[in-house]
Amino acid sequence: MSRGARLGTTDREAIMNEPTPPELSAARRPTAHSLRTAVKEGRTAEAVETLRRLPPVHRAELFVQLKPGDQKAVLGAAPPELTAEILADSDSARLVDALSSTDPASLGPAFARIPPDNLADLVLRLPTPHADRFLEVLDPAAREEVRRLMQFDPETAGGMMTPRYLSVPDVVSVGKALELLRGGPRPDSPSYVYVVDAGGRLVGVAPLRHLLLANARDPVSSTKVADVTKLRVSARREEIVDTFNQHHYAALPVVDDKDRLIGIVTFDDVMAAMRRRERDVLRGMTGIDPREALKETLGATRGRIPWVIVTILGGLGCALVGGLFQRTLSELVVLAIFVPIVTALGESIGAQTISVVLSTLAGGTMTRAELMRFALKEFLVGLLVGVFSGVVVSLASLFWHGNPRIGLLIGVAVFISVAWTVLLAVFIPGIMKKLKVNPAIASGPLVLSLSDFSTLFVYFGGAALFSNALK
Amino acid sequence: MSRGARLGTTDREAIMNEPTPPELSAARRPTAHSLRTAVKEGRTAEAVETLRRLPPVHRAELFVQLKPGDQKAVLGAAPPELTAEILADSDSARLVDALSSTDPASLGPAFARIPPDNLADLVLRLPTPHADRFLEVLDPAAREEVRRLMQFDPETAGGMMTPRYLSVPDVVSVGKALELLRGGPRPDSPSYVYVVDAGGRLVGVAPLRHLLLANARDPVSSTKVADVTKLRVSARREEIVDTFNQHHYAALPVVDDKDRLIGIVTFDDVMAAMRRRERDVLRGMTGIDPREALKETLGATRGRIPWVIVTILGGLGCALVGGLFQRTLSELVVLAIFVPIVTALGESIGAQTISVVLSTLAGGTMTRAELMRFALKEFLVGLLVGVFSGVVVSLASLFWHGNPRIGLLIGVAVFISVAWTVLLAVFIPGIMKKLKVNPAIASGPLVLSLSDFSTLFVYFGGAALFSNALK
Structure with a gap:
């Protein structure tokens, strides 16, 4: 089955497509130390297989605790799907050393599978000449997408958003809208369809299910809800977490200062931010990271x-x-x-x-x-x-x-x-x-x-x- | 617009249908004290209006800090939609006193709008004769739904799940499946369609978008992914949070011990559990609730x-x-x-x-x-x-x-x-x-x-x- 070009953070569908071996239970999850030993002793394939069987977030947490050289060895031995998942889920600051000494071309197939927001985070961290060489391995459309995202501060809605959302013009019919959606790229949050006017401004949101229920000849605007909770592109991370926490949305649209729709932020990025926040508060109180249990x-x-x-x-x-x-x-x-x-x-x-x-x-x-x-x-x-x-x-x-x-x-x-x-x-x-x-x-x-x-x-x-x- | 019978926790669509006045910014949010004063001085309508303008979760946090008598006064004055949202989002343990002295019939219209999982939490807390009287105001189907959920420990997947999900038999065509979905009740997570066999066992999941993309005459099983991450009905809250944190799912199916699909747990319940967990850890370290800022x-x-x-x-x-x-x-x-x-x-x-x-x-x-x-x-x-x-x-x-x-x-x-x-x-x-x-x-x-x-x-x-x- 090959329904899409990428694997990645929010891509539930693609992840599910690949039958994975049964996950390791919490009981048998390895420590960074045992992984490091495996790599050091040349058992790289074994380390890769262990990582593959871990749940994605735990896997990324262990991976960034490896030394840059070991990270490089693992990335070199892992299939592009796994490399893409590891790079997308890991804290990009802790990948810089490994990536800076890796040949960008060897990571091309993996890069093609990383969501553009994660890729922008990653490339932003790299030193300039190296960043440019990484951008060059992407196809032109993806490169343009990443470059656009790189303009935004990673700690804002602009930096957290993905440009892969569903949107349709407000003037079309429901039937035409469904047709447009069928032809479009895979979105990162499949439940909401955003309705925009001729100027690209966000004028409403139509749950995908409303479109299914409506008559094909109805105007799409009859299925939309006009009162949309949205994020300004400059909204800070704390404000975004607060907004998601106060409501129950799986995704929120991001608009620029002219109210034009430019992306969406999805709930899983917010969950990651909540985990980071909890750790930060505990670390602030005691001086140490409560994930010590992993070490x-x-x-x-x-x-x-x-x-x-x-x-x-x-x-x-x-x-x-x-x-x-x-x-x-x-x-x-x-x-x-x-x-x-x-x-x-x-x-x-x-x-x-x-x-x-x-x-x-x-x-x-x-x-x-x-x-x-x-x-x-x-x-x-x-x-x-x-x-x-x-x-x-x-x-x-x-x-x-x-x-x-x-x-x-x-x-x-x-x-x-x-x-x-x-x-x-x-x-x-x-x-x-x-x-x-x-x-x-x-x-x-x-x-x-x-x-x-x-x-x-x-x-x-x-x-x-x-x-x-x-x- | 009246496309559904209820408002509630995960019901993004219904919430959006009701145009709400602009929310109060964090700066101007009231404290429990100012709300209590408003109620005490007979300005109940004003208190209701203030609550209405707060984001749902903040609103619920303030509400449970009111004295039972004040809670009752507010619930009596609020429209059923607002009452439903307040009751669904609030910590049910802190509503018992107010509800125990309220006439169940007066809350009928609000109860009809509360998701069954929240309703089960609420009714479970009430003393027996009172709980039965509350169940009686529900229509028979809803009552049955709530009774079923009340059998499960609220701290398990059974207690956290909602029975409102999309599912179709594995033998039908895509066209037939879409037709079934159109006729069915509104689900709490609209993105995934679960595929079950003749015995009700979960055999796969088809993202709603896959159904849209597929040919109407294809068998629905051709659009499904068979390798599904699922929760046992007895899974504890911590395990559920862990599973959501390790993956990037908006909802996970819950199965009984015969692998039959009986509900889904949605990401927003997990976010609420994460917030509670963070507060619990901080409270464990210091003895006080970090939400002191609200008091x-x-x-x-x-x-x-x-x-x-x-x-x-x-x-x-x-x-x-x-x-x-x-x-x-x-x-x-x-x-x-x-x-x-x-x-x-x-x-x-x-x-x-x-x-x-x-x-x-x-x-x-x-x-x-x-x-x-x-x-x-x-x-x-x-x-x-x-x-x-x-x-x-x-x-x-x-x-x-x-x-x-x-x-x-x-x-x-x-x-x-x-x-x-x-x-x-x-x-x-x-x-x-x-x-x-x-x-x-x-x-x-x-x-x-x-x-x-x-x-x-x-x-x-x-x-x-x-x-x-x-x-």
């Missing part, structure tokens, strides 16, 4: 070291602060036993705020004013929680040690610590974003280290200042 | 108090441990200044492990053996990270204080703390799951509090044991 022990350990070092530096900073106030500490040993409660409250409330801030930033299309309002609200929440825990902790320590002044000091330190940590948690991700550093890199570890450090400064500093009153 | 300040503060109390109790436990060893502490004040580094390392590595464990549990369909292997690996990672940080910290404290024995104590305490915390982080979510407590409730705060407590015990205890050697 072998040593790789996972290596991935954790950078933020272990940040935590150690933060801890040494705390020790420095403790050292500064060592005299006060030796006079008031009771201070030491409340260190964990003072720091833990700041940290745990900081972690809560970080999770709210990161998921709001990741999910949001907020204006500056909204962001400020959100920040203010989170800070108020922090103040209130700070008052609450300050009062509870000072009462607890009062009953315990019967020294109201130490209780008060601890309560005030807790209050200041919580309020200040919430402030850090609200603003550090924003500042990182402003400095073009992804807040997903490690807002969490930074905020918590800074919080511990400044909390102890306030706590010990306050004790030193009022040490005569506290004894 | 007003006081509500958000209240939501944080329970885990603030857990943290305070944990901190008081730490103070208790410190109190036990107060003599050692007053003899070796230098111990106090290393408390933050010892606890912070356990905490930060514990948070990393918790994030990996929760996202793996949430995403996974792991067997017992795999889980044990995963746990072992995470524990090994913890041991290695523990060795690394133990060595670094003991070296740092040695250079600082020139006392190799204190350095060694601190290093060993860090190592034990990290390894033990990782063990807690791996097993506490699993134990909670075993005890039928959702690990998403607060694995994170529990693990970190227990970690601090036991870390200090080891650290101070070790110091007391060897206090003569340390001086």
Whole structure:
């Protein structure tokens, strides 16, 4: 069966055409390590076969963890269909090294099977002379398609869209429309037919099923719905995810600034963006990628070291602060036993705020004013929680040690610590974003280290200042 | 235009038929508080109008935050189309109180518009006599459909599926198949036509577009693809999300244990499950729902108090441990200044492990053996990270204080703390799951509090044991 020219991300039909061996269950899925070993030991064919039996997304995740040389070896040995699927599903940033040293001509048959939006992502990443050589292996029509898509920022609707959609002029009959569709290329989302006017402007959408149900002589515009949810070509990724999440659409049309239809974004790209977003939020909170489960022990350990070092530096900073106030500490040993409660409250409330801030930033299309309002609200929440825990902790320590002044000091330190940590948690991700550093890199570890450090400064500093009153 | 009887979750066509006023931008979306105020002050119509202008999912999220009485008032004032959409999109557990005190007959027109899978979820939650009265307002065919769905666990493919799909017998021609489809009810996923044999068994899937392209006299089986990815009716929610995430399908067929087609699960239910999963992981790490941004300040503060109390109790436990060893502490004040580094390392590595464990549990369909292997690996990672940080910290404290024995104590305490915390982080979510407590409730705060407590015990205890050697 050869009904189409390509395999790829959204191409359910083509994927189904190829009978695949039974998939490996989650239980028996290999790790990047075992794949790497297979390639290194010359068992490339075996590695290819293993990849072929994995579900597409898992396969792509493993593939990008191979070294560029191993990636190249696998691509060289895989049939063009599999190569196309791997390249289409993989994070293009992690393919650059392998592709830059590969002869474009050898990838021609695979390239012909990759959807144009994925191909544009890929080619955009390559260094210029190499990118041009890759474009040359495409046939002229596909090259033109990819070049057009390459004009758009990959993080916008323009970069996420595919130009392969079904559309018909609004003046034709249903019968003529069906005829046009039969002759046209395969679309990436087969359910919706977009209706455009003579200027190419989007004037409605007709579910394919409406066309089937209608009389062949009816005008196509009688089957269309005029009120269409659409995306501007410049819409950012977060806004697109938000729109799909708020509705239940399998695809949305993309229009340019003159309201002309230029592509569609399909739900599966949005699901991929949602997965990335979830990982980003978790990574922002802890400093590591939750897909650690895919890595072998040593790789996972290596991935954790950078933020272990940040935590150690933060801890040494705390020790420095403790050292500064060592005299006060030796006079008031009771201070030491409340260190964990003072720091833990700041940290745990900081972690809560970080999770709210990161998921709001990741999910949001907020204006500056909204962001400020959100920040203010989170800070108020922090103040209130700070008052609450300050009062509870000072009462607890009062009953315990019967020294109201130490209780008060601890309560005030807790209050200041919580309020200040919430402030850090609200603003550090924003500042990182402003400095073009992804807040997903490690807002969490930074905020918590800074919080511990400044909390102890306030706590010990306050004790030193009022040490005569506290004894 | 009235082409169908219902509006609902996956019903893109019907939703589009109704021209809606322009949606409120994210900037001007109301909070639950402002809605509640509007209802309380008798401005119900205004509240309904506001809800109508919100995107469906956001609308449902706000609605369930209203008090049952307010929910009832809004449902009473909303047109049946809107009521149907609200009920279909909302978390059914949070509608029970309002529905239990509502006259089922008044909701008849809305119920007729809710997809059967959502209706089954809803009715399953209601107390028995009330559930029966709600079923009675449905027409007999719909009632039968809902009753059938109510037999399945809502957390399985059976509970998530809709019985409204397109299917045709494998023996008919393409022309006959199209005719059958024209006469049939509206499907929830219009792109795929499932082909079944005389026994109702699923034998293939034909994309609707293949049927359009084929000759009317061809047998329908010539357009089908036989290798179909399908879900068993008992497949758990995590497995379903995993399958959708690993492929790029807009809908998957559900079969019973005799391979008979009984429904389909559509991508939008999976997107909703992905959103829930992301929230569950974040809530598991911090104890709070990251949708706090939707709540007003006081509500958000209240939501944080329970885990603030857990943290305070944990901190008081730490103070208790410190109190036990107060003599050692007053003899070796230098111990106090290393408390933050010892606890912070356990905490930060514990948070990393918790994030990996929760996202793996949430995403996974792991067997017992795999889980044990995963746990072992995470524990090994913890041991290695523990060795690394133990060595670094003991070296740092040695250079600082020139006392190799204190350095060694601190290093060993860090190592034990990290390894033990990782063990807690791996097993506490699993134990909670075993005890039928959702690990998403607060694995994170529990693990970190227990970690601090036991870390200090080891650290101070070790110091007391060897206090003569340390001086």
